[in-house]
Amino acid sequence: MSSPSAPAPFGTADAPRVAVRGEARLEVDPEIATISINVSARGTDRRTALEDLTRRNAAALELVKSYGDAVEKLETGSFSINPELTHKGRGERIRAYHGRVRLTADLADFTALGELTTRLSDLELTRVDGPWWALRPTSPVYAQARTQAVREAVVRAREYAEALGTRLVALLELADDGSETSTADYRPMNVGYGGMMRGAAAATEAAPALDLEPQRQTVHAHVNARFTMAPPTL
Incomplete structure (x- = not known):
């Protein structure tokens, strides 16, 4: 008994194929920042630098956590303490110690975002x-984009079939061509360093909240689809 033959890669006269690409592009508001x-x-010695760093890190963490549910995630990314050597003299002498802690915070409440950034700085x-x-x-925006891309592929294939005076018969293949989120060219805000010393008036006045405008997000989705058509009359 002979095995069934493999289908022709580009269709036949009895079962012509149409290959299309469906695309979708959505612009939506961001969900997190x-x-x-x-x-x-x-500090001039390691202990002083560590104590100051510990105190300032605790103050930053306490301030961020005080915003409660507005902060979805708070993480410590890195910590370092390293000596600064003098460039004069024959021996290696430590001039000072530098300490750094890097935190990252995700916020969903953009109203609190502007106030928090200025208070942190x-x-x-x-x-x-x-x-x-x-x-x-x-x-769910990603699913919406994929669904829209699939519908676009079906509409496009149907238009080709109708242009030939025929109709689609079956879907042979639907391939996800990947999806990605892109935004416009963006330069991050740098609020800067808080001062080491402040006058009495500056210490009691609250910093004004920044007015931050959320940047729209662009979501792309692409699919490749192949259909068979009923034989057209040419």
Whole structure:
């Protein structure tokens, strides 16, 4: 008994194929914003640098945590304490110690974001970078984009079939061509370092909250689809 022959790769006269590409592009508001918090300390001996760094890190953590549910995630990314050597003299002498702690925080409440960034930058030797706007990995927007891309592929294939005076018969293949999120060219905000010393008036006045405008996110989705058509009359 002979084995069935493999289908022709490009269809036949009795079962012509049509291959199309479906695309979707959605612009939506971001769901989260990420900021980077860099806490620093400097001292002439290691113990002083560590104590100052520990105190400032605790103050930054306490401030971020005080915003409760507005902060979805708070993580410590890195810690370092390293000596600064003098460049004069024959021997290796330590001039000072530099300590750094890097924190990252994800916020979903953009109203609290502007206030938090300015309050953080008002702390001693604390630098804030960001925000970086994004969608959550589980955002339903990705599924919406994929669904729209599939529908676009079906509509496009049907238009080709109708142009030949025929109709689609069956779906042979649907391949996900990948999806990606892209945004416009963006330079992160650098709030800067809080001052080491402040006057009495500056110490009691609250820093004004930054007015941050969320950056729209663009989601792309692409699919490749192949269909068979009923034989057209040419």
